[in-house]
Amino acid sequence: MLGAVSLAVFLKPKSANNQSQDDILLDQNNLAQNNSAEDDKEKEVAIVYFSATRTTEKVAEAIHDAVGGDLLQIIPATPYTAADLDYGSNCRATREQNDSSARPTIQDKIDLNSYDMIFLGYPIWWGDVPKIILTLLESENLEGKTIAPFATSHSSGLDSSVQTLKQHIDANIVEGRHFSATSSNTEIQEWAKQK
Ligand SMILES: Cc1cc2nc3c(=O)[nH]c(=O)nc-3n(C[C@H](O)[C@H](O)[C@H](O)COP(=O)(O)O)c2cc1C
Structure with a gap:
């Protein structure tokens, strides 16, 4: 034994x-x-957007339909009126864009901590990101996250706005895309699914 x-x-x-x-x-x-x-773990996806007159919002919704995740709207504490957006005049939006320290307040805190992949959408304002985008970015630690920017405008591209994002975010910014009010959902969704 x-x-x-x-x-x-x-x-x-x-x-x-x-x-x-x-x-x-x-x-x-x-x-x-x-x-x-x-x-195999699914990446946590957020589609975060600011839209003053709903053009960018429609693009954000199309992306959300294609890739899922959470759709998060950046809502200004003080909404933009039509007069605030009348950029042929010295309107509020134009004054903010000309003021490097302008950081319009966001109504409800947006927490991006749990997301790995963030689609970030905005209208082009004077060739750049609206200042409220900087309000959000400066309140978040985006290190290690992937950001896919998208923007709408009448005609301007998004290149200079992406330069601004790069100055403010320590993140992996992948190639973004400009859409117009007439971009089709198919075009938008094909772009989003490649990300
Ligand atoms: C203050 C302001 C500045 C703008 N600057 C530009 C611009 O530089 N180039 C351009 O093509 N469109 C410009 N636009 C038009 C918007 O980018 C366009 O209407 C956009 O699609 C609006 O998106 P939204 O409906 O999501 O707010 C500007 C609009 C505003 C209100």
Whole structure:
């Protein structure tokens, strides 16, 4: 009997921390399974947007329909009236764009902490991001997150606005896209699904 016990001990050597070889193999398998579960984990997606007259909102909704995730609207504490947006005059929106320190207040706090992939949408205002976008970005730690910018405008592209984003965000900013009021949902959704 004593011989059989000795044999078993011999066949199942213990490691320094008292773990058998079988236990170690089991742990290694679990680790491999956990790693592949980590790889398979769905990325948490948010579509975050500001839209004063709903053009960008429609694009955001089309993206949301295509990729799912959470649709989060940046709502100004003081809404923009038509007069505020009359950019042929020295309106509120124009004054804000000309004021490097302007940071319009957001009505409800938006927390981007749990998202890995963020579609960020805005109208182009004087070739740039509306200042309320900076209000949001400066209140968040976006390190390690992927940001896909999208914008609407009458004619301007989004390149200079992306330069502004790069100055304000420590994140992986992937190639963005400009849409117009007449862009089709198919065009919008094909772009979003590639991200
Ligand atoms: C203050 C202000 C500045 C704008 N500047 C530009 C511009 O530089 N280039 C452009 O093509 N459109 C410009 N536009 C037009 C908007 O970008 C366009 O109407 C946009 O699609 C509106 O989006 P929204 O409906 O989501 O607010 C401007 C509009 C406003 C109110």
